[in-house]
Amino acid sequence: MYSERVMDHFMNPRNMGEIPDADGVGEVGNPACGDIMRITLRIEENRIVDAKFKTFGCAAAIASSSMATELIKGKTIEEALAVTNRAVAEALEGLPPQKLHCSVLAEEGIQKAIEDYRARHGTPTANEG
Amino acid sequence: MNAAIRGRSRPIYMDHAATTPVRPEVVEAMLPCFSERYGNPSSVYALAREAQVTLEKARGQVADALGAATEEIYFTSGGTEADNWAIKGVAAANRKKGDHIITSSIEHHAVLHSCETLEKQGYRVTYLPVDEFGRVDPASVEEAITDQTILVSVMAANNEIGTIQPIKKIAEIAHDHGVPFHTDAVQAIGAIPIDVNEMGIDLLSLSAHKFGGPKGTGALYIRRKTRIAALMDGGAQERGKRAGTENVPGAVGLGKAIELAVAEMPEKVPRLAAMRDRLIRGILDSIPETRLNGHPTERLPNNVNVAFRYVEGESILLMLDALGIAASTGSACTSASLDPSHVLIACGLPAEHAHGSLRLTLGSQNTDDDVDYVLSVLPRVIERLRKMSPLSPEQYT
Numbered sequence: 001m002y003s004e005r006v007m008d009h010f011m012n013p014r015n016m017g018e019i020p021d022a023d024g025v026g027e028v029g030n031p032a033c034g035d036i037m038r039i040t041l042r043i044e045e046n047r048i049v050d051a052k053f054k055t056f057g058c059a060a061a062i063a064s065s066s067m068a069t070e071l072i073k074g075k076t077i078e079e080a081l082a083v084t085n086r087a088v089a090e091a092l093e094g095l096p097p098q099k100l101h102c103s104v105l106a107e108e109g110i111q112k113a114i115e116d117y118r119a120r121h122g123t124p125t126a127n128e129g
Numbered sequence: 130m131n132a133a134i135r136g137r138s139r140p141i142y143m144d145h146a147a148t149t150p151v152r153p154e155v156v157e158a159m160l161p162c163f164s165e166r167y168g169n170p171s172s173v174y175a176l177a178r179e180a181q182v183t184l185e186k187a188r189g190q191v192a193d194a195l196g197a198a199t200e201e202i203y204f205t206s207g208g209t210e211a212d213n214w215a216i217k218g219v220a221a222a223n224r225k226k227g228d229h230i231i232t233s234s235i236e237h238h239a240v241l242h243s244c245e246t247l248e249k250q251g252y253r254v255t256y257l258p259v260d261e262f263g264r265v266d267p268a269s270v271e272e273a274i275t276d277q278t279i280l281v282s283v284m285a286a287n288n289e290i291g292t293i294q295p296i297k298k299i300a301e302i303a304h305d306h307g308v309p310f311h312t313d314a315v316q317a318i319g320a321i322p323i324d325v326n327e328m329g330i331d332l333l334s335l336s337a338h339k340f341g342g343p344k345g346t347g348a349l350y351i352r353r354k355t356r357i358a359a360l361m362d363g364g365a366q367e368r369g370k371r372a373g374t375e376n377v378p379g380a381v382g383l384g385k386a387i388e389l390a391v392a393e394m395p396e397k398v399p400r401l402a403a404m405r406d407r408l409i410r411g412i413l414d415s416i417p418e419t420r421l422n423g424h425p426t427e428r429l430p431n432n433v434n435v436a437f438r439y440v441e442g443e444s445i446l447l448m449l450d451a452l453g454i455a456a457s458t459g460s461a462c463t464s465a466s467l468d469p470s471h472v473l474i475a476c477g478l479p480a481e482h483a484h485g486s487l488r489l490t491l492g493s494q495n496t497d498d499d500v501d502y503v504l505s506v507l508p509r510v511i512e513r514l515r516k517m518s519p520l521s522p523e524q525y526t
Contacts, residue, residue, distance in 0.1 A: 002447075010444070011451060016517055018526075031481035031520060034441050034460055034469065038519035054519035058443035058460070062517060 002059060003093035009063035014070050017052045024117030028108045035061050035102065039069065039109040043117050048072050048080055053109070060099035067091050068106035077114055083107065140453040141499045145339075145431055145492035146288050146316060147457060151382065152341040158385040159343065162378035170375055171366065180377050187384030191348050194387040195333065196324035203349045203367045204380045208315040208336030211349040212239035214360040214371070215311045215332045219280045220247050221358035227277035233257045233265045233294075234475040235287055239334075240313055241471075244282075257283070262424035263292035263476050270302045281310050285317035285333075289459055289472040289488060290423030291432025293321060300329030309355055315339055315347075319390030320398065320429050331355050335387075337379065341493075342386030346379030393493075401491045402430035404500050408489060409433055411504040416511050422459075422473060422486060431491040434459075436478060439521040440485045440514040448510045454503060459486040481520075 002010070022040035029036040035057040042050035051073050053065035068088050072080040085103040089095045095103055142150075162183065168176035170184050185199065192199045205211045220230060232244055234256045244254045255273040257265050265283055274281070281303040286293045300310040311332035314323055319340040325333060333350040337343055351357055351370075363372025405428075413419055418438040437445070442458025449456050459470025460483070468474075469483035478486075489503065515525040 007447075010447065013517065027519065031484075032479075034481075034484040036519055054517060056439060056518040056520045057441050059447045061441075062444060 001096055002063075003095075005067075005091075005093040006060060006063040006095065009066040009092065010059040013053075013062055013066040015050075015052045015066060015073070016054070018054055019050055019052050022052075022113075023120070024113040024115075026109045026112030026114070026116055028112055029057070029061075029105055031056065034058065035105055037061065037065050037105050037109040039065070039113040041072075041113045041117060043077065047076050048074065051110075057102065057105075058099070060095050060102040061105065063092055064088050064095070064102045064106040065109070068103075068110055072110055077117075080110060081114060083110065140455060141495070141502060142455045143489040143491060143495065143499070143503070144455045144457050146291075146488065146490035148338045148344065149341050149492055150494070151338075151343055152386060152389065154389060155342055155382045155385045159378040159382045162381050166377075170377065171364065184375055184377050184380055187380040190384035190388045191335075191350075194318070194323075194391045195350055196326050197350050198353070200368065201325075201350055201352060203351060203371050204375060204383070205347045205349055205371065206345055206376070207347040208237075208313070208334050208339070209239040209347075210360070211334030211336070211347050212237065212313055213243050214349055215334060215351075215357070216240060216243040216280065216282060217247065218357040218360055219309060219311070219332070219355070220252055222356040223279035227275075227279040229253045229255070229275055229277040230280045230282065231255045231257065231270060231273050231278060232282045233259060233284065235259050235263055235265075235289075235292075235472045236282070236284055237288055237313055237315065240282055240284070253277075259292075259475050261477050262427070263287055263290045263422075263472065264424060264427065265294055265299065267295055267298040267302055270299050274302065274306050274308065276306075278306065278308050281308055282312070283310075284313040284315075285323065286314075286321060286429050287423070287472060288316045289470055290434045290476070291316070291429035291490075292424045293317075293427045293429065296330070297328045300331075304329055309352075316429060318387060319394060320431060322394070325350055325352065332357075337383035337386055340386050340390040343379050343382040346376055346383045348383065397493060398430045401495075404491055404495060404497065405430060405433055407497075407500050408491075408503065409435070411500070412507060415504065415508045419511075420482075422476065422478065429490075433489040433491075434486060436473070436482050436486040437511050437515075438482060438485060439518045439525065440511060442484055442486055444514050445485070445487050445510060448513070449507070452506050452510070454506070457488040457490070459488065460484040 019040040023043040024041040027038045051069040055065040085107040088103040168180035170181040303310040309331040331352040336347040361372040422434040442460030473483035515521045
C-alpha cells in the first residue's frame with residue numbers, strides 16, 4: 001500500500017527530534033484522530049537552517065513529517081511556505097488516498113511553525129502584508 | 130532491528146482472528162470436489178447424487194460440532210452472510226409480531242450494519258453497553274426486552290478483544306420472553322465449547338476460514354421452527370431457504386475443518402492459552418504504560434490485545450511486519466475512517482489510547498519460540514515509536 005520512499009522515511013526518519021529553544025514551533029492534529037505533529041524550526045536571517053519533527057501517527061504521517069522537514073531545510077521562509085501538501089506527497093512517490101490528510105498535516109505544521117516564528121519576531125504574516 | 134530479523138527463517142503469523150491457513154487435510158478433502166466429483170447436487174444422475182451425499186456428509190459434520198441436527202445447518206458464503214441472514218431474515222419474518230431487536234455495541238460490523246439497515250426500514254434496535262472488559266451484563270438484556278422484541282443477538286466471543294460473552298444466561302432471558310436468540314460464533318468455534326441445545330442458541334453464525342477451512346464458506350444454524358425469511362431468492366437449494374448452487378468444495382472443507390477444530394480443542398486450547406498468558410504477562414511486564422484490553426480470564430485462548438500509550442497502531446504493525454511478525458490493530462489508521470475501534474471505545478478506552486492497540490491472535494503453528502521472539506522485539510518497537518511521539522513524557526525521549 002505504501003511506496004518504497006514512504007517506507008524508507010518511516011523506517012529511517014530524517015530530522016526526528018526536537019530543536020531546543022526553537023525559533024518557531026508548530027503543533028497540529030488531534031490525538032483522538034490518531035495524528036499529531038510537532039515541527040520545530042531554527043531560523044537565521046529569514047532562512048530555515050534546521051527543522052525537526054515529532055509525530056504520533058501512522059507510517060504516512062511519520063514519512064510526511066520526515067519528508068516535509070527535508071524539503072524546507074535550507075529554504076527561505078517564503079520558499080518554505082510555498083511547499084504544499086502535494087509537493088510532500090509527490091516527493092514520497094505518492095500516498096494512498098485515505099492518507100493524503102497526513103501530507104496536509106505536514107504542510108499545516110510547517111505553516112504553523114513559521115506563523116509562530118513571525119508572531120514572536122513581530123514580522124507581519126503574508127496575509128497581513 | 131535488522132540484525133534481529135536476519136536470524137528468522139520464517140515469518141511469524143499472529144493474526145489468526147483475521148484468517149487461518151487452510152489445513153492440508155482440508156485441502157485434500159476438497160480437491161476431488163473440483164474436477165472429479167463436480168456434479169450439481171440438484172441434478173438426478175449418479176454424479177449429482179454423489180455430490181449430494183458429499184454435501185450432506187459435510188452438513189452432518191457441522192451439525193455434530195454444534196450438537197445440532199443435520200437439517201438445522203444451512204451453508205452460506207461465510208460469517209457475514211450468516212449474520213445478515215439471521216438478523217434481516219428473523220426481522221422480516223416477525224415484522225407483524227414486533228419491531229425491536231436487541232444486540233450489543235461490540236458486535237462485528239456484519240451484525241451492527243445489518244441492524245443499522247433495519248433501523249432505516251423502521252425497526253428499533255437497542256445496542257447494549259459493555260463493561261470495561263467488554264462484557265454484556267445479562268441484566269441489561271432483561272431491562273431492554275419488551276413485548277415488541279423479536280430477536281436478541283449477542284456474539285459468543287469478540288473478534289478484537291477476545292471477551293467471551295455470557296450467552297447462555299442471555300439466551301435464557303430471551304427465551305423467558307419468547308424471543309429467539311442469535312449468536313455470532315465466528316471467533317468461538319474451535320476455541321470454546323459450543324452446544325446449541327445446552328446453551329439455548331436458536332441461530333448461530335460461523336465461518337470456515339477462521340478455523341483452518343476455506344474462505345467464502347460459512348453456515349447459519351437455524352433451530353427447527355424458528356421463523357426466518359430467505360435472504361437469497363432463486364432455486365430450492367438448502368431446503369428452499371438459501372438459493373444458489375451449493376459450494377460443494379467449500380462445504381466439504383468447512384465440514385472437515387470444523388470436525389478437526391472441535392476434536393483438537395482439548396489439546397490446543399491449553400497450549401494456546403499458555404502462550405497467550407506468557408505474551409500478556411511479558412508485554413505488561415516489559416513495556417510501561419500498557420494496558421490489557423478485554424477480560425483477564427473470560428477471553429479466547431488465542432487472543433492478546435493490548436494498548437500502548439503515545440503510539441499509533443499502524444506504525445506498530447509496519448515495524449513488526451519489517452521484523453517478520455503479522456499482527457492487527459484497532460487504530461483508525463488501518464481503515465478508511467478516522468474512528469478507532471468501536472469495541473475499544475465501547476470498553477471506555479479514550480480514542481487516543483485506542484489508536485495504540487495491538488492484537489496478536491495465536492494459532493496451531495505458533496510456538497514458544499515465536500512468543501520469545503515477539504517479546505524480545507516488541508519493547509524496542511514501542512520504545513522507538515515513543516521516541517518519535519510528541520505525546521510521550523520525557524522519560525521515553
